Amino acid sequence: MKKIIILILIVFTQNIFSQTYIPTKENLEARKWFQEARFGLFIHWGVYSVLGDGEWVMNNQNISINEYKKLPSFFNPVYFDAEEWVLMAKNAGMKYITITSRHHDGFSMFDSKASNYNIVEKTPYGKDVLKMLSNACKKHGLKLFFYYSQLDWFRDDYYPRGRTGNGISGRGTGNWDDYIEFMKSQLTELLTNYGEIGGIWFDGEWDQMEWDGKRFGKKMMDFKLDEVYRLIHELQPQALIGSNHHIAPNAGEDFQMFEKDLPGKSTKSFATSENDIGNLPLEVCETINGSWGFNLKDRKHKSKKELIQYLIKSAGYGSNLLLNVGPMPNGRIQKEHINSLKEIGIWIKNNGETIYKTKRGPIDPSDEIASTQKGNKVFIHILDSNKETFFIENFNPRIKNISYYKSTEKVDYIKNESGLLLKVPNNKKNPIDTILELEIHNF
Numbered sequence: 001m002k003k004i005i006i007l008i009l010i011v012f013t014q015n016i017f018s019q020t021y022i023p024t025k026e027n028l029e030a031r032k033w034f035q036e037a038r039f040g041l042f043i044h045w046g047v048y049s050v051l052g053d054g055e056w057v058m059n060n061q062n063i064s065i066n067e068y069k070k071l072p073s074f075f076n077p078v079y080f081d082a083e084e085w086v087l088m089a090k091n092a093g094m095k096y097i098t099i100t101s102r103h104h105d106g107f108s109m110f111d112s113k114a115s116n117y118n119i120v121e122k123t124p125y126g127k128d129v130l131k132m133l134s135n136a137c138k139k140h141g142l143k144l145f146f147y148y149s150q151l152d153w154f155r156d157d158y159y160p161r162g163r164t165g166n167g168i169s170g171r172g173t174g175n176w177d178d179y180i181e182f183m184k185s186q187l188t189e190l191l192t193n194y195g196e197i198g199g200i201w202f203d204g205e206w207d208q209m210e211w212d213g214k215r216f217g218k219k220m221m222d223f224k225l226d227e228v229y230r231l232i233h234e235l236q237p238q239a240l241i242g243s244n245h246h247i248a249p250n251a252g253e254d255f256q257m258f259e260k261d262l263p264g265k266s267t268k269s270f271a272t273s274e275n276d277i278g279n280l281p282l283e284v285c286e287t288i289n290g291s292w293g294f295n296l297k298d299r300k301h302k303s304k305k306e307l308i309q310y311l312i313k314s315a316g317y318g319s320n321l322l323l324n325v326g327p328m329p330n331g332r333i334q335k336e337h338i339n340s341l342k343e344i345g346i347w348i349k350n351n352g353e354t355i356y357k358t359k360r361g362p363i364d365p366s367d368e369i370a371s372t373q374k375g376n377k378v379f380i381h382i383l384d385s386n387k388e389t390f391f392i393e394n395f396n397p398r399i400k401n402i403s404y405y406k407s408t409e410k411v412d413y414i415k416n417e418s419g420l421l422l423k424v425p426n427n428k429k430n431p432i433d434t435i436l437e438l439e440i441h442n443f
Contacts, residue, residue: 021229021252026238030198031254033143034240035281036357037095038315039348040145041341042285042324043085044100044292047071047107047123049329055293058105058153058168065154065170072107072122080125080331082132086140088333092341093348097137098145098201098322101130101190103293104165106154111193114185117154134194143198145240146190148183150223151204155179160221162207180224184231191235199240199254200232206245206270214269216247225250242283248276255281262365263317282319286310287326288337294326301336304343305432311344311355312381312433316370318360347432354379354405354435363392376442379405380422382434388425395420398441404428405435 108118110130152158153165157174210217229252240254264274290300314321361371368384402411412423
C-alpha cells in the first residue's frame with residue numbers, strides 16, 4: 001500500500017512540475033544574459049572526426065558497433081589548446097561556447113564514471129577536454145554550454161530504437177528506463193564536475209517522434225523530461241535548458257533553438273513552424289561551411305558577407321547566432337574557420353553596439369534589410385548593396401532623426417501614412433552592411 005501511495009505522489013509531483021514550472025530568479029537572470037549575448041560558438045567534435053565525414057558518419061555509412069569501437073584508438077588531439085579555442089571565440093565577439101559532450105554515436109568527450117566509453121579511458125589522449133575548456137572559459141569570461149544527445153546509436157539500453165541508426169549492425173536490446181537513468185547520471189556529472197555552466201543543449205528527441213515528411217508528431221517513447229529537467233534546475237538553477245526538437249517548447253525549457261533556419265522562415269523540411277515559436281529567448285545555429293563535424297571534402301565555406309549578414313538577420317529576429325566549427329581529429333581548427341571568425345570579430349568590434357543587448361527592431365528582417373533596437377535607437381542594416389531606395393511599409397514609430405551610423409550626416413527619407421522611404425546612394429553603401437541610426441520619440 002505504501003509503495004502505491006509513493007508512486008501516486010511521484011506521478012502527481014511530476015505532473016505538477018510539467019504544468020507549473022516557474023523559473024528561479026537565477027534562471028531569469030541567466031535568460032536575460034543569454035538574450036543579450038547574441039553570439040556564441042558551437043563546436044562539434046568527437047571520434048567521428050577521425051573519418052572526416054561529419055558527425056553522422058556512423059549512421060550514414062552503417063558502421064557496425066565492433067567497427068566503430070576501433071575509432072577511439074585513433075583519436076589523439078595532441079594540438080588541442082583550450083585557451084586558444086576560447087580566445088578565438090572571444091576575439092570573434094562571441095560570449096559563450098556550446099560543445100558536444102556526447103553525440104549520437106554515444107561516445108562521451110569527458111571523464112564519465114557512468115560509461116567507460118569516453119575520451120579518458122578509450123583514447124591514447126586520455127585527458128578530459130571539457131575540463132580544460134571549462135577552466136579556459138572561466139579564465140576569459142565566456143560561458144560554457146554542453147550539447148548532449150538524447151539518442152544513442154551505440155548503447156543497447158537505447159531501446160526501443162528510434163527512426164535512425166537502424167542499419168548499424170551489432171546493436172542489442174535493453175531497457176529504456178535504464179537508459180534514462182544513465183543519461184541522468186551523466187548529466188549529474190556534467191553539472192557537478194565542471195563548475196557553473198551556462199546550460200544543456202539537448203538534441204535527439206525527434207528520433208522518437210513520428211514524422212510525416214513535413215512535421216514531427218506523436219512521441220513514441222518518453223524521455224522523462226520532467227525528471228531530467230528538474231534534475232538540471234535543482235543542481236544548477238541558473239543553467240538554461242534548450243532542446244533541438246523542432247516543435248513548440250516543452251515545459252521546463254528556457255530557450256528555443258532553430259537549426260540552420262531563421263525563426264519562422266521554414267526553409268528546411270524539419271523546420272520549427274512559425275506557430276510553434278514560443279516566448280523564450282531564441283537561438284539560431286548554423287555552420288561556417290556545410291557540415292557540423294569535420295568533413296574533409298566540404299567545399300561549401302560561407303563568405304565573410306554571408307556570415308556577417310546571417311548574424312545581423314539573426315539579431316533582426318531577436319535571436320542569438322550559434323556559429324559552428326568542426327575541429328580536426330588532431331585538435332586543430334581549420335584555418336578557413338579561424339579566418340572567418342577573425343573577419344567577423346573585426347566587424348563586430350566596430351558595430352557590436354547594433355547587435356549586443358538589442359531586441360528585434362520594428363522592421364521585419366529580409367534579404368534586403370534588417371533592424372535591431374536599443375531603447376529609442378533603431379539600427380537599420382541595409383544588406384542589399386544594389387538598391388538605392390528602400391520602402392518600409394506601415395512604419396509607425398515617430399522619427400526624431402536618421403543618420404548614418406557613427407556619423408552626423410543625415411539620411412534622406414520620406415515618411416507618410418503608407419510607410420517610410422529611405423534613400424541611400426551607392427557612394428554611401430558598404431558592400432556587406434550599411435548601418436543607419438534612427439532615433440525615435442518615446443511614446
